[in-house]
Each structure stands twice: as C-alpha cells, then as structure tokens.
Amino acid sequence: MVAVAIQCCICGDNIDEDAHKFDPCYLEINTNITGDEEQQLPQAFFAHYECFKGIMAYDGHLNLEGQEAYVANNYLRAGKYKEAIDLYEKLLPIAEEPEGQQFILPNMIQCYKQLNDVAKQKELLEHGLELCSQGHESAGIYYEAAASAYASDDFQKAKDYIEKSKKAKEDDDDDGSDYTLEIFSAELALHLALDEHETARLICTEWLDEMVAYIPTSFEETKSANPVNACIQYLQDAELMYRLAESDFVRSSTPSIEFANKGLAERMRGNDEKAYKAFLEYKRILREQIETRGEDFEGYWKKLKSDKPEVSDFHIPDPDDDVPTQILVDEYIERYGK
Numbered sequence: 001m002v003a004v005a006i007q008c009c010i011c012g013d014n015i016d017e018d019a020h021k022f023d024p025c026y027l028e029i030n031t032n033i034t035g036d037e038e039q040q041l042p043q044a045f046f047a048h049y050e051c052f053k054g055i056m057a058y059d060g061h062l063n064l065e066g067q068e069a070y071v072a073n074n075y076l077r078a079g080k081y082k083e084a085i086d087l088y089e090k091l092l093p094i095a096e097e098p099e100g101q102q103f104i105l106p107n108m109i110q111c112y113k114q115l116n117d118v119a120k121q122k123e124l125l126e127h128g129l130e131l132c133s134q135g136h137e138s139a140g141i142y143y144e145a146a147a148s149a150y151a152s153d154d155f156q157k158a159k160d161y162i163e164k165s166k167k168a169k170e171d172d173d174d175d176g177s178d179y180t181l182e183i184f185s186a187e188l189a190l191h192l193a194l195d196e197h198e199t200a201r202l203i204c205t206e207w208l209d210e211m212v213a214y215i216p217t218s219f220e221e222t223k224s225a226n227p228v229n230a231c232i233q234y235l236q237d238a239e240l241m242y243r244l245a246e247s248d249f250v251r252s253s254t255p256s257i258e259f260a261n262k263g264l265a266e267r268m269r270g271n272d273e274k275a276y277k278a279f280l281e282y283k284r285i286l287r288e289q290i291e292t293r294g295e296d297f298e299g300y301w302k303k304l305k306s307d308k309p310e311v312s313d314f315h316i317p318d319p320d321d322d323v324p325t326q327i328l329v330d331e332y333i334e335r336y337g338k
C-alpha cells in the first residue's frame with residue numbers, strides 16, 4: 001500500500017511492511033494536553049511496532065496484540081465478509097469455552113449468509129443450537145435459527161425462536177451484542193407473514209408517534225426506519241408513508257427520502273401526477289447532494305438502479321417485486337415529464 005519508504009522515528013531504519021503484522025505504525029503526539037487548547041500542538045510520526053514497544057517503560061497498557069476478534073468484527077461491520085470469515089475460521093477452533101464459540105458463531109453465520117455458503121451456515125447453526133441445548137444459550141444463535149426458519153417460510157418456528165432469543169437476551173445482558181433492531185425487524189416481518197396486518201400497522205404507528213420528532217445522531221440510528229418503511233410499503237398505507245416522509249427523523253437524516261416517500265405515498269393513492277412531481281424533487285435533491293460531494297451523479301444513480309441489496313434477514317416482500325425505487329422514479333419521469 002505504501003509507495004514511498006517510511007522511516008521509523010525511533011531506530012531510523014526504513015519500515016518494511018511485512019516485518020511485523022502491525023507495521024507501519026502511526027504515532028501522534030499532542031503537546032500541553034492539560035493546558036490551553038491554543039498551546040496544544042499535534043505532530044505525527046511513523047515507527048516500527050516493536051521499536052515503540054521497546055522504548056515503553058511499561059507496556060502493560062499496550063493492548064493491540066490478540067485483538068483478532070476485534071478486527072474480524074470490524075471487517076464484518078464494514079461488509080468485508082471474506083476477510084472477516086478468514087479470521088473467524090482461525091478463532092473458532094481456539095475458542096475453548098462454549099460461551100466464546102457462541103460469541104463468534106452468529107457472526108460467522110452472517111458472513112456465510114452474505115457469501116452465499118448455505119452448507120457452512122447450516123453446519124454452524126447446528127453447532128450453535130447444539131451448544132444451546134447443552135445450556136449455553138445464545139440470543140444470537142436463536143436469532144439466526146429464526147432467520148433461517150423465516151427464509152424457509154416456517155413462520156411459526158421463526159416466531160418461537162425469536163421468543164427464545166429475547167429470553168436469552170434478558171437472561172444474559174452482557175453478551176456484548178445488541179439485537180434490539182434485529183428483533184424489532186423480525187417481529188414486524190413475522191406479523192406480516194402471519195397475516196397480522198393490523199398489529200403490524202399498529203407497531204408502525206407507535207414507532208411514528210415516538211420517532212417523528214426525533215433527530216437521529218448516527219447512521220446506525222437512521223437504520224431503524226428501514227423496517228418501518230418496508231412494512232408501510234407492504235401495507236400500501238399512504239397515510240403512514242406521508243407521516244414518515246414528513247418526520248424530522250427522515251428530513252434531518254436523508255432529506256431526499258422525504259420526497260421519495262411522498263412519491264410512493266401518492267402512487268399508492270393513484271395520484272400519478274403528484275407522484276411524478278415528488279419523484280422529480282427526490283432526484284433533484286439527491287443530485288444536488290451527490291454533486292456537492294464532488295461525485296458523478298449519473299454514475300451514482302445508475303449504481304442505485306442496478307445495486308443488488310445485501311442478503312437481509314426477515315426481508316419484507318415488496319409489492320413492486322423489489323424493483324429499486326430509482327427505477328420507478330425514472331419510469332415516472334419518462335412517462336409524465338413532458
């Protein structure tokens with residue numbers, strides 16, 4: 001990755017990237033850290049990991065080695081499933097305690113799901129369920145079992161596993177994972193699958209009552225609107241779609257989506273002219289955003305239209321057969337934009 005030679009600030013030699021798996025390291029010094037901000041000067045250096053370790057009087061606080069699980073989780077979150085699974089495959093055999101294995105297994109199943117390896121998913125899920133039956137229950141494994149049952153249209157079984165997952169989560173609050181949004185999505189999807197449409201509608205209404213005025217503070221938080229959005233689409237409830245569109249939640253986090261959702265709502269009502277206008281506005285705002293970032297909008301748009309979404313658990317079927325909204329938008333612009 002590094003094209004020019006990088007010199008170690010401690011020994012003065014060049015840093016060979018392959019000498020140590022952590023090399024090259026980047027060190028930063030900030031002066032006067034307890035003083036006035038104006039006096040705090042930052043400067044950065046490169047160093048060999050071993051050199052840095054060598055000059056520390058006490059390296060007991062140095063906490064970088066043996067962090068493969070942390071790196072694997074980073075890869076998983078970043079969607080680099082191949083890199084993640086390579087690390088997990090090394091970690092699983094050395095996780096001696098069943099609890100340690102139960103910690104890794106759901107993440108591995110997620111990786112194999114995205115990598116489309118059904119046999120490995122099945123094998124690891126069975127392993128996890130076996131550990132559950134021996135008393136090492138895991139919210140993550142039950143969740144994966146539910147997702148697997150849902151994918152094979154066994155909705156009642158999926159529901160039972162979701163209940164077990166919630167129970168396991170309650171019993172063991174510090175297993176490090178948080179399945180709140182996953183469980184929420186799962187329950188919503190299951191209500192639809194089990195024809196409990198009014199219950200699903202009620203959950204969406206309650207979510208809106210609680211969240212319309214809320215302004216999300218992270219990308220993670222904005223994701224909680226996705227299952228609600230999908231559920232409203234499924235129910236073809238124009239009223240709820242409008243509420244979602246006009247919420248502070250949507251307006252503040254993804255301003256263009258306000259108009260995409262309004263377009264969808266008008267389309268549900270059969271107001272094609274109004275839908276067209278909203279879709280046009282959606283595309284205009286999105287173009288503005290993308291071009292402000294200095295990116296090519298046409299390329300970005302084309303990618304949105306052709307992107308295959310990641311494999312998702314508890315997928316709520318789309319009345320438009322999962323045609324990307326951007327394709328609908330262009331159809332409306334084509335048809336009504338004279």
Ligand SMILES: [Zn+2]
Nearest residue numbers: 008011048051
């Ligand atoms: Zn050095």
